[in-house]
Amino acid sequence: MKGARVLVAGGAGYIGSHVVKLLGEAGCEILVYDNLSTGKEEAVLYGHLVKGDLGDRRTLEKVFREFRPQAVMHFAASIVVPESVKFPLRYYRNNVVHTLNLLEALEVSGCKLFLFSSSAAVYGIPKEIPVTEEAPLAPINPYGETKATVERMLRDLAASGCGFRYVSLRYFNVAGADPEGRIGFNYPEPTHLVIRALKAAKGEIPQLEIYGTDYPTPDGTCIRDYIHVTDLAEAHLVALDYLLSGGESEVFNCGYGHGYSVREVVRTVKEVTGRDFPVVEAPRRPGDPPILVADSRKIREKLGWKPRYDDLAFIVKTGWEWETRLSAS
Template identity: 50%
Template structure:
């Protein structure tokens, strides 16, 4: 049987596709290429360019390829943008996923893995934050993801679907073999902006808020290497195939690094200094977000391999330097649905 990866040409999705192909899985991808890059997919993986909200497209792809599981990455992820344009986030994240789920139910797909976010927690009452903590998102981005989680909880008993919701903390790094990484122009990920500054593509990096109640005044995040994250998805798929019940799991390492510490890690990895500009706090930003990882470690056969900020920074930097050489690579032609 075949796994459908939505948003599979994007940052996390392309890592997922490489991991599944290496494991011998049959994989197909739907991506509108708004933030994805077809050249970073493995050769031979069918790519269908289109919108996951297009039910006719998705139904045709599922029927033609015998899809029995969906890993859903497609969506919008920028917190400040969601504050400026919340309706687009409810469309791209919540409504699109509703359409995808409708097709999954109609075509008999019974396994679904959803890319959610720690932003559903808002500012937690305590850290590390566990999966049963109150959900109080501070942004439309977080709210749009939480709405999808609610849909999944309703759909599972009604239609016999099993799911795993994976709540990402801060995803960073790149494929250690240099096959794919974060290539989106204007990306707002902290590590991405820092390595762009280290490679001279940015004149400075902005730090939003230095007066938070943290040791150095900047926000604290739990960074997880993208390769470890997609291995968690692969383990979640195995879990569902073995009959595991639907569940929600945090994806992090259980330790935090401040924004300023992260910038210093990139400086050390690159051996280069770059300017940092301090700016006021930004609406929607969470002060401290660290995962309680006890549930994922007890539930899945998953052991992180890259649980080290210096390694994450080094891989992100190597990918950014590689981008200078293949930025103008020829896009692969997509198959038609």
């Protein structure tokens, strides 16, 4: 892997920047392509940053011609489920049309390897928990539909006989921050539960809303599989190594295989931070399945992925340490 040329679309964002950090530490040659709509320039710790949009075909193709990547990682997507319900066409343009632009630039350049940032949202409301990669794609919101659409595009391109190979990583709920404290979540209006709970603990938002308390779960709130962002980043490196070594196209879940309810997360945040904050019960949000927990045996067994931070309190602790650094800066 050392010396591999990797183009990272969306590498200035939350997950992308953590992957770039590990790629840099592994000795890869990195080009980050990001429009900085939500990403931060200072989060790019390695490589060269080109400010550009995936809708800009001319700039995109120029970057491919000059950098000539061996592999491409794609993180440049819109990710907020309720927003996707309200603005579906915006999501189809950014998540599908712009991915098509990226794939066409990749095809013209001769690059054959692609890692895709997918989501557990492609499963919708799975019939069996934990959900395996063989479960049908049945998304219940536009965000999930866009991810499933791209996965079908990748499948068809790989089957065309052009030599294209890909890995699609289906994320469950990503949280936490770099344990070394160099990078973390830094969006102006966070929607993720753990981040919002930490913001409430800091007093940056007046209260934390719990959306739905009547789900068919033990305490009535949604259950999710929370994965530390560094463990997820390491999954990308083992997937890249797999493709560089000649591995065939594959799809892998990225989660720990067990979940926590919203109320359990709130309780953990209060315990870790030592701070109380107001919690308000609100109606369900459209597009939220009751339970999403990964069966992650496939990536562990096939790629040898060994997560190190399967501990909700540690996930919250690293996120809290990052939040306190943001306040001090």
